[in-house]
Amino acid sequence: MKRLLEAELIYGRLMTVNEPHLIGRYNKALKGFGLRETKLAEFDIDMTGFSPQVAAELGDKDYLDPNRVNRRFIILTPGQVSLPVVHTSFSNTAGLMHEFFNANARAINAITIKDALYGEIDDSVATVDHIEDLLSINEVNFRVYSAEDVLGKAGELRQLADKLQTQPDAWRDDEMLNRMVELAKLTGDIRQNTLVPDQLVFRHDAFWANHFGGVYVFHDDRSSTVICRPDVPGFRKARPWQVSYIDIEDYETIYGFLARTRRLELPQASWIRESGLLQHRMEMALLSMAIQNDLNFDPAKADLVYLQTWAHMNARLVSDEGTYPFLNDMQRQIAANGQIRMPGVAPRYRFLLVRANTSHPDHWLVNRLISQMHPFDFVSRFLFDKQGFYESYESMPEKFQEEVVKTLQETYLSDKVGFRRRLYGILED
Template sequence: MNLLRDNALIYGRLLTITEPHLIERYNKALVAFGLQPTRLASFGIDRTGFSPEIAEELGDYQYLDPNEVNRRFIILTPDQVDLPVVHTAFSNTGKLLYEFFTSNSRAIDALTIKDVIYGEIEDSVAKVEDIEDLLTINQVEFRVLSAEDVLGKAAELATLTDRLKREPDAWRDDEMLQRMVVLAKVCGDIRENALVPDQVIFRHNAFWTSHFGGTYVFVDRDVTTVVADPSAPGFRRSRPWQVSYIAASDTERVFRFLAETGRIELPRASWLERSGYLEHRAEMTIRALIRDNDPGADLTGADKVWLQTWIARHADLITEDGVFPFLNATKREVAQTGRVELDEISPQHRFLIVRARPDHPDAWLTNRLISDFVPSDFVSRYVFNKQTFYKEYEGCSEAWRRQVVAVLKSTYLKDKAAFRARLYGLTD
């Protein structure tokens, strides 16, 4: 993983913490979680407060996610809102944290001047043992604490202030007034500084989770759909009248579900021709063939000219594989007719020529699921499915790892937003 880290392809864009007072606050949160304080003088954190350096120091990459549910968080600064989430068991953890930050920005701004905010994103279950446990999670609540109890003191000050307003003789209570002075020194003017987050409950909609080897849960008006390994506990057993179950290996049913629920953009000239999507898939196909069939190839200068030369020299192999010719045929059909007849295409090949509908709320999750069926496209897997990407990367040769890093640097990392907008139609 060192090559990925050196090129900001793993644990990239983390916020470096070096200020002694912030490290002290972080340690208070660690101790509150029952963990050992860090001795590091510098470490990076993501949106949730997770630090890979501290995970290594503790020897526990789950230190903020001990049961892979009820995720812990540590907030040192409002600036964390713009950071990525680099380690999570649920795909929507980052979105939930973002909603918490933006919905309570004034309170977070004020609190982090004086204190560290920490706590848990509480689900309805303490431990996931079967699919039914996942299906019961329809909302989460942020249980918010602060090391110096600024939150509790602000709440106490608010109560005393209300009493002072409501009770005519309350101003005669010298002990109460003195307590208010003490609290105000800590909290400031709570009429101006909103110190207590007022929105802590958020919807938990469609998501992917690492449980049971990877499980998708999609929520529609009348039915919830689970895409998972059939061996997962509770598969086809939990609430069959409300839940549709699809085996993750059932390519045809997964595709039909995505199409019928309007989650995918079918192959049309309107987006295929301007996006370069088919050309991208074709290049990824050839690179995968090189990896699997020509391990001795020198990939140092594997640019488009080099790839064309390799294609010419391995025409029989490419024809036998069939994917590259299929993509070229699809490109011709789109140019001639503006669309593709999917009924005549095998289910596995269909995923090569579709993407998530960009305006659908589940676009990122859908693109993640599509990437499961296109293992040759490591760029798409990196963008939407980093857990799988990292796992597969670990099993590759050093030469192929260098090639993967080179391709990601020359494509996605050059301008992530522009790349996502062009290839996948995504604007966020």
């Protein structure tokens, strides 16, 4: 993983914490969770407050994710909203955190001047032992505390202020007035500063969970669809009247579901030609085949011309594997007809020709699923399924790891927004 760290392909864009007062607040939050305080003088955090250095110090990468459910968070500054989430068991953790930050921006800005917020995303289950545990999560409740108890003291000041206004002789109580002054020194003027978060409950929409080897849950009006391995506890048994179940290896049924619910952008010349997505997947397929089958292959030379030359020299292998010649043929069909008739395409190849429909709110999750089906495209895997990418990266030969890092730096990292827009039609930054 050293190359990934040096290239900022893992734990990249984190915020460094090295100011004593912030470390002190972080430690009070850890203590609030019943955890050992950090002795580090400097560490990095993501949007949720997770720190890879603190995780290593504690010997627990799940110190903010106990039982991989009810995710904990520590907010030291409102600037964390722009950070990534680098360790999570649910794909929508970042989305929920964004909603919390945006809905409570005034309170977070005010509180973090003097305090840190911490707590957990309470999603109604303590452990996940069955698909029903995942299906029961319809909404989450942010349970919020503050390291210096600014929240509690603001509440106390509010009560005393109300008492001063409602009880005629309260202004004569010197002890109460002195307490109000003492509290106001910490909280400021609570009539002007909103110190209590306004919105704490949010919907838990479609998501991927890393339990049972990975489970996808999609919601449509009054029904849900679960995609996972068929040996997962509760498969086809939890709420069968309401939930459809699809084997993660049943490409035909998965494709039918995603196409029917308009979650896919089907292959049309209008976007295929401009995006270069098929050409990208052809190059990824050749690179993967060459690394796996040719000990003399030099990935450092693997530009398009080199890859095509290798393909000609290994025509039988390329033909038997099938991906490259299939995509070549589909490119010709698009050029001639402007579209591809999908019923005639073998199910295992259909996901090579599509991308998620960006007008659907689940498009990041759908692209994640597509990238999982074709792991040879490590660039797409890194973009949409980082957990899967990191797992596969560790098993790659060292010379392939070098090429993977180089390719990611030259493609995605060189222009993240432009790359996502061109290949996948994703417009948001």
